[in-house]
Amino acid sequence: MIEMLDVWKTYPNGTNALEGINVKIEKGEFVYVVGPSGAGKSTFIKLMYREEKPTKGTILLNGFNISKLKERQIPKVRRSIGVVFQDYKLLPKMNVYENVAFAMEVVEATKKQTKPRVLEMLELVKLKNKLRSYPSELSGGEQQRVSIARALVNSPGTIIADEPTGNLDPETSWEIMRIFEEINLRGTTVVMATHNREIVNTLRKRVIAIEGGRIARDQQRGEYGYEG
Amino acid sequence: MIEMLDVWKTYPNGTNALEGINVKIEKGEFVYVVGPSGAGKSTFIKLMYREEKPTKGTILLNGFNISKLKERQIPKVRRSIGVVFQDYKLLPKMNVYENVAFAMEVVEATKKQTKPRVLEMLELVKLKNKLRSYPSELSGGEQQRVSIARALVNSPGTIIADEPTGNLDPETSWEIMRIFEEINLRGTTVVMATHNREIVNTLRKRVIAIEGGRIARDQQRGEYGYEG
């Protein structure tokens, strides 16, 4: 469960990215976050796994107030969430396998558990033939899929994805969406920022539309669109 | 005019990205390059402005054989092309204005020419309020638009764009497309790799579909799609 109560975010350079966000996402929900470029979608998402701290307001994640979290407890919160970053955030000096395995090393999984699980995830995103490639040797879409595999590998209770299909062709995008839908059916919360009108309008879910740092619309089984 | 004659590209790690590409793009054409993730679109595009060298084959750009170009002549070729990179490639320590102005400094434009032109371009991509922001302070879509502004600022004879709308919402994407169409009408060659089915199917142009490193289809006023 993710809850935001009157959350404001002003970046150090003075940009007001979010202005008074109130929202509640229940466990097991599937939520699209839509809005024009620069509306504040990524900021909204970054607050959830505490890449950014809110300037004002309270954020509750599974009951914990993560705006007041102690430094030491942050890793625990982040491990309970799988994040697909808009800019992928792959480790440049590790190959595809190592990048995905890293997320499992962090939780001190055994090697025996790690290997088959990582290979399974890479199979899922169709990258099994790129195991030994480094991020700089991958196409944009391939990098994005590595980021997705890493987010899923620990079977987290919540998946947060920032435009996970931005660099994927429609077919691959749909495959990824099918994966997200499947894990959502098994109880995982999914929050996904997207610009993909086709996906939002076809796979109908709750839509939170952000515009100018405010929630312009919050609708179950909504359509793509944010103006009003 | 861009012409490729039996072009092959094998990356140092052994990946065959392109296998025998033959294509001719006339001056003033508007071409979509489509294909699944990892098909070789970016590689195809990178060959044109010589970020990559072909392993085999000839590439002619406005009559010059750029696969045999001398080191010293490369900058000249690159200046005649405006490139929107898939990963934006903004200079991290320069702000938005400086990033766009850099492309004009390179061609030794006067300050008098530079300032109004850069501001005009940033107006065009709706970033005039972000002049002093650094790339790390921008949203994904904003970074992409800076990259677009930089590609256009020198009014090059050819625009090469690698998924220029990947991180943009549909409205902004259409605005960018309108800009591309307009400069194309004024005689600029436009080559654009994209995954956006809606755009390709609405704004009908020549479509080159690449699959597995080969041209699967090359069709005037084609639809999105690449399987056969």
Next chain:
Amino acid sequence: MKVRTMGRHLREGSRNITRNGWMSFASMSSVAITLFILGVFLLLALNVNHIANVVERQVEIRVFVKQGVEKVEVDKLAEKLKDFSQVESVTFIPKEEGLENFKKSFGDKAYWFEGLEKENPLSDEFVVKTKDPVETEMVAERIKNLPYVESVNYAKDMIKKLFTITTMIRNVGIGFIVALAFTAMFLIANTIKLTIVARRREIEIMKLVGATNSFIRWPFFIEGLLMGGLGSVVPILLLLLGYRYLIDLVQVDLNLYFLDLLPLNPLAWQLSVLLMGIGAFIGVWGSMMSVRRFLKV
């Protein structure tokens, strides 16, 4: 932390060195060169100190016995001199031997003094050395007051000057070494920091993926340790070989007997342990310091 995680950290730490190939190499060669300089000056300072000691040891007190004193009394005086706790050695020079030496020092002009043997104007003499050369003056003053002692000669001014010089040399040496050691630490930490700053993004990513601070730190700890440690191997080898060669050169080939260098044996071990210790310590320290700055994500 689980044992397999520790194994993973060890593996990662050492692989990071190869992963960052060029940077690690640049860093390690800076470590190596800095430690080499430090080592050279350490050897120099130790040897200068040693030579200063040797020179100071040359300081002696000449005790002149009154003319016409009985042999028994002279022996008693010898006993008394030996009883001083600060005295290391006492050598007796009878006045005949004294005259002989005096004449010898004039070489072919010795014939001038042919007449002196009959009525030897010199006194019997004791040469006294103290255990610690600094006590010379104090001991000399006390000897002066003993019976049958005519006068005491211990080159008061010369000794003062000598000690001023040796003390100065020692202080300058210590000053240099301390300054160099800090400089070396600074330079090494600086280079290691530069290599890690280049990886700040990696550290940030790791944190965003849920790694704890210590999970990120450990490989850097190992890496710093290895870089500092490995970086010290080459300078240690060079210094030991070079020093052995120098000893040979000075003592065998050039026959510069007056240049009394410290022997290789205990020095070699001390130097190796010291330099490797400094390297490893600063490697770890520099590494930890710079990682820390990027952990706040």
Next chain:
Amino acid sequence: MKVRTMGRHLREGSRNITRNGWMSFASMSSVAITLFILGVFLLLALNVNHIANVVERQVEIRVFVKQGVEKVEVDKLAEKLKDFSQVESVTFIPKEEGLENFKKSFGDKAYWFEGLEKENPLSDEFVVKTKDPVETEMVAERIKNLPYVESVNYAKDMIKKLFTITTMIRNVGIGFIVALAFTAMFLIANTIKLTIVARRREIEIMKLVGATNSFIRWPFFIEGLLMGGLGSVVPILLLLLGYRYLIDLVQVDLNLYFLDLLPLNPLAWQLSVLLMGIGAFIGVWGSMMSVRRFLKV
């Protein structure tokens, strides 16, 4: 290249230093520290060399004139000695003065030699100094063959030993300085390289946007020049102030008259120019070398 582009490069080059704040600072402080060490040892070596020169100057040839030679012949001999092109000064010591000095050197034992005045066994003596102390032996041998010269004394063994030592000290000094200079160059170039490697992606982007190699290189040239140049300012100031303090300390407070240090004046300029030159040169060189590696895009 157009003038305004040159202006742009100057501006960019200096702004890069502030843009890369921490890195520039780390780099410049490494430059500063390395140059400081180099400067200290340069001063040390120059002064040691100077002291060695002073000591060597003390070397003199004593020329003894045959007994009973006429005053006119002695004057002629003096002329001849002065005619040697290698001779700097000739001092005449009549045998009476010689005996006086000899007796004085025995202090209160001078009465031993009361009888010698009547039949003075000494000879008239010339003290000859050569312009270059190394020529002492050669000049002495030639003087030996002049008429009326009984013998020539120039402490052959002592001089040999002295020159062995001073030559050794000089060589070691030069060796150290050269080694240190190379080390300093390596360290500085290394740190500057590390700061530029961190910017390889920027260089690649610039090339992809159509910048020529020289367009990219110029700001780095300026940056390297400034970093090296600015990095040398602090050590130069510290060295000059420190050296002035040292001169005061040694010559006024401690009264160590035997420590004859080089005066501040020409040295200050030479040192400043040298260190700043090295800093700027290596700054540029290191910068250019590392940019070059990333220009092949």
